Amino acid sequence: MQASENAADKNTTTTDASVKKVVKTAAETPADAMANTSANTSANSTADPKRRWIELLAFLVTVLVIMCIASWISDPIRTADYRRLNERDIYVGSALLEPENSIDLAVLGDSEAMVLISPAHFAEAGISAYIIGQSGQSTSEAYYALKRFCKKQDPKVILFEPDTLVDDSNGRRELIEVFDASAYELFPILRHHGTWKIAAGLAEPKDMTHFRGFAKRMKVKSYEGGAYMAPSDRAEPIPFLSRVYMDKICRLCKKEGIEMILVSAPAPLHFTYEKHNAIAKLAEEEGLTYIDFNLMQDEIGLDWAADMLDGGDHVNMTGSVKMSEYLIPYLKKRFDLPDRRRQIDMGP
């Protein structure tokens, strides 16, 4: 027994020594490197390649299983530990902290969605509204945000700000974004891993006090560029995967009995008539209503000198109020929304 152990030790030592030798003699010069180029490590391997492939496959499966288990254990949505959600999901998280089925209207989209309406004005009118947008939210992210939101809320109406569909930079990025969004959905640990400090009691959860997802900005920087919606017949292309996820959002809305309306916020710095045409065409194909505030400046009394936040990219607080004042009567007339004036808590 002792002898066999010694022999085993000896073998291990020999193997390690031989590995070191191979490594030490491995090429340092370009010429040597060429001689070893195609066989970096395989020269060291003594095992059957077939066995190695099976091992690799088994390892991959093990990794996936571990990720599934870790995700299941740590998923803040499953455990309803919404304060441990990823910082990017802070608005969805805070919406989920609201009483069940207490929100009747949700707003989806990128930063344009975060200033589309003023939930406080909606609350005054008795409509329980919440913005669950994210800065730079992609269509795939919007889909997953809505899915998460519907787990606890039963909205009647969704306002979708479609800027993300026609954002010039999204086309090239969309495959990567869809991959990431799907992976994070499949393995929530990848999305929420950063909250380990909260789980370990080393950090406090982020303050979720805000205005129901509203980016309340009082700053004024006027738009001075003049008319920007020159009529055109051309339509901006909508990237393929964005269109796929838009379909998924529409299907989810139908399944949940939600009415979706597309609403474009005024953004003279980057919005064009071609983008309007693209969204209008999509609305027609999907049978959706499309409200474009870029064409309604006079109707809502938008003042480029007073209602813009950053020179024409986003509206400020007064701009949001003007859009809210248009949307509230429109939505009340069209939908039978319950009056929740006394139930809505707008926070401190």
Add this chain to the structure above:
Amino acid sequence: MVHYKLVFAAGFLPIVMLLYQIIPKKYRWIVLLLASLCFYSTFSVRRMWFPLAAAAITWGIGLWLGALDAKQKKKLSELKAQKAEGSIPAEEVKTRRTQINKHSVKSKRAVMILGIVLLLWLLLSVKYTDFALENVNWILRKLGVEKQAAMRNLILPLGISFYTLQAIGYLVDVYWNKVTPQKNPLKVLLFLSFFPTIIQGPIAAYEQISEALFAGNAIDPDNLACGYLRLGWGAFKKLVIADRMYPAVCWLYYKPNAVGGIEVIAAAVMFTVMEYMDFSGCIDMAIGIGQIFGIRLPENFKQPFLAKNASEFWRRWHISLGVWFKTYIFYPVSMSTLARNWAKFAKEKKIAIHPTKMVASAMALLPVWLCNGLWHGPKWTYIFYGVFYFVVILLELIFEPLGNAILEKCQLSIQSKGVTLFRVVKTWCVIFLGELFFEANTVSDGFAMLGRMFSGFGASIQSAARISEWGMDASDWVIVLAGLLVVAIINHYREKGVQITAVLLQKPLALRWAAALSLILVIMIFGLYGPGYQEVDMIYAGF
């Protein structure tokens, strides 16, 4: 898309591997080329013409050099035949051979210079135009001229500083007959734009990687395992350590005139460590990806903080850049007519060997370090950084005999542990000082920080108490320090010549799996990635 992104490691790379494996061996390099172009396009489609143009120039000039070489050989063989026939007298054969060789070298050199000029024009036009204009404007202002040139604000195409050096190296190698010119332009394009190296190297010589790059050898399971392990190791260094240090480094460099003495030291040390973790981590990833396809890319780091002097540091830090400058600038300048004339002059005037050597070294080192500084970017801090190392290395050479004499007098061996430790610590001071200026906004900011290192020590106690404001909490410090300890242990074994991945591959299954799973879990939980995190750009990708 960068190498440490999930979409790359779990999406792009497996697809490329699958396509590579199922395609016949002969065409596998095409998969690598298409993957490289696809990878580049995720950064910019518009600027893709830069690598395409560089490849076209490199390929065309390379073939031209090859044609001139073939012409020379043909003429020489004709001369040989004429000599054998006896149609030319023997004395004339010698004269004619010299003429042919001289003429050929002259035309080859002209063609090579044309290629280098074109490649440098591509690089300079995007990288240095604004820097030149800024300096012209400064001179105009000093001369009282009101008119100022408008900045062009050009965006630097990805990897241009790296593949330009590879392309120039290839042309010089063809000129030196070290490599045969590549006839296929797409293969030249692959050599320059290979997706693991395009972002920030390592800068590989054509003869180092071409054979494996075009061989199309099947993916080997051991190479795959080791490659992914190295990729993970690089991601650990970048996402767990370097990016976690980033807020503190930003804070420390944000107001160079406001930080205290201890904070200046912390800034220099932390930036150096972060830069090492970031750059070496990304190089580990590149090497790992190359290994998956059986391509051995050159190592770029060899435990740089164990260097005993500045010269050795540069043989351990960004090795591929150092080797490039040594091969294509230092040696040619050392062999130039100017250097030869100096040696001749010194011999005639009977100047002592040491000063003769010093002047010769200075002649060859000055262009190397100026180019090194300028290569990093169009900033005076980088030029200062290059000149700083030129001065330090020259001083080391000048005082080497004196140092040896002192050691001899004190009866100390240069190999002794105490002396080695002293030399290593001295080199650290040089490294940290260099990096202090390297990262400073301007040279004067660098000097301001240096000044505060000494004058601001009175407020050091107060400034040290501000550590909580640096953007790293206690758990961040624990993770960074634990991570650095792991890196130090691995580097210790690497210094001893142990290749960790290869050794690990020989260990029992349980141990191998435990190591790999630990690495994955640590990156997965403690890595700074995903939504909610502001991505930290790779430092050298900006060069």
